[in-house]
Amino acid sequence: MLTDITIPTVDGALSERVRTAIDLKTKPPGSLGRIETLAHRMAVAQNTDAPSADPARLLLFAADHGLVEEGVSAWPQEVTAQMVLNFLAGGAAANAFAGACGAEISVIDAGLAHPLPEHAGLTTAGIRTGTRNAAREDALTAEETEAALRFGASLAAQHADDGAMVIALGDMGIGNTSSATLLAHVIEGLDLSALTGPGAGLDADGVAHKLSVLERAAARHTLPLPPLAALAAYGGLEIACMAGAVIGAAGRRAVVLVDGFISTAAALTALRGRPEAEPFVIFSHRSEEPGHRLMLDALQVKPLLDLDLRLGEGSGALLALPLLRAAAAMLNEMATFEGAGVAGKNG
């Protein structure tokens, strides 16, 4: 998967040095818990003793899904494009949270069913308009999949080259919990019925119908599928772009901040294809979508937040960003025991 992109390795000496630096700060060792491991992770990823969460950029990828023909979502497909206009007008949760935490948003039409008028704030991938109906045929061709991965990787690399230290991932796409669910199932072998949830608001009958559609879709292939084939068979264009962005950001030593269920499916796909990207990826929150916990467990990660979110848009990533900023401040600004003249522990 994007094998021409080199993902750098971790500097073991730096890793040790940062661990020691954290322990010398004026606090009982380990007393800042996950903020300490977060600071260490950021430093190692960014290859510096002084990591930073700023500037942070949310790449917000929107796309449509042919599978919605099968009635897998509680919302009409036109909401995807309407929400893109809402992002551009600044009225969505992602905008409110980005403003609150001081991140910038880049909105990407990764494959809307119907292109929007040109807008200075909108980047267009131009690969195709929506995916095919994955219950009947592969959602994307191999070429389209490669193009979406490449587009996401190039965009992330470009933002990193522009100075972004953190690349947060966000998604918008009516029907995309179905795509994410299928990816987790066909790549990872996770149980489809356990993974399948209400998405943006299906009732129990809706979830049962969604499961029957996903079972039919999954039956088209012999499982498991390798990540690239899985993306072509069941991927969304926004998910393929996000998977590419993970690799592109890691290639530039930017920290990747993953949002919820959809972007975790993208990260899982990228990490199964390019495991060496793992040190660069931070999982921001555990969503209410039941399959999210299963994917996170499969990845053996514990996300930073658990706030019963189930929106997407990068909203959870933006809520976690201030923790990265605090972690960096701990490492960069706190005094040492010796420097501050504070006594050590007894004995």
Added chain:
Amino acid sequence: MLTDITIPTVDGALSERVRTAIDLKTKPPGSLGRIETLAHRMAVAQNTDAPSADPARLLLFAADHGLVEEGVSAWPQEVTAQMVLNFLAGGAAANAFAGACGAEISVIDAGLAHPLPEHAGLTTAGIRTGTRNAAREDALTAEETEAALRFGASLAAQHADDGAMVIALGDMGIGNTSSATLLAHVIEGLDLSALTGPGAGLDADGVAHKLSVLERAAARHTLPLPPLAALAAYGGLEIACMAGAVIGAAGRRAVVLVDGFISTAAALTALRGRPEAEPFVIFSHRSEEPGHRLMLDALQVKPLLDLDLRLGEGSGALLALPLLRAAAAMLNEMATFEGAGVAGKNG
């Protein structure tokens, strides 16, 4: 407890109005989970449709404990004053996190064993220098307890009058997990051995010794004790000040943001004395100190964060502050479905 301070009641019509406003925002209803309940809570507390987390002020109360004579802490008593100097010099975790999240810190000598030289950034309560050894006698007289409560309440009210919308509570005091543990035990009847933990770093032998000291201390009184008597018997001066600050802030409709184990003991004391302060109090995180979970369960609250913190200083409150800011932004800045021209759910 500070019965002359009137705590306002909640406006039921406002509460309903804000709930409706949150549901009209461009997101599936409930999809922002605890951020939605947080926004509602802030609005109701501040009595406005447009709540705010800014400006936020951390009141960081430091005091010493006579009980440390009994060897209940892993750290020497002089660390309390040394850390106060570190706060004033800007080198502590609280400073780093306050800078990262845009809060201001007010440092208070609530009762250090040895007064520090005057410093422009240091407010001094002037009640007494440290508490008495609570294993042998009551830590504070009734008059000293009342004075500490009053001091904390007045300070919080003064910051609210200066414009602070959020009053975060922080503590520093070698030995203060012992005081907090005793308060939870004698007020709430929680099991002393389950409550007693390593604090800032005791080993298993140290915890066992601490428990024996706390058992001896608790045996001085017939339990349970009412909150005011409990504070006098076992309180720290910083804890009494924080309990007063809860009441003083609630009296001014400021949101109170509670930190970890110590400030939760203060909040529990205040809320058992003045239950009508409950709508104003937000619990920021669950710490690693084992008794914290027990206290939070007794209060029937689920804090926002769970990051394995065990530092105090208001560090966890400052990490949670950006969530309050995001919650306010959701309510104040997000578009409605109608306003943004976004379609509703199917059916």
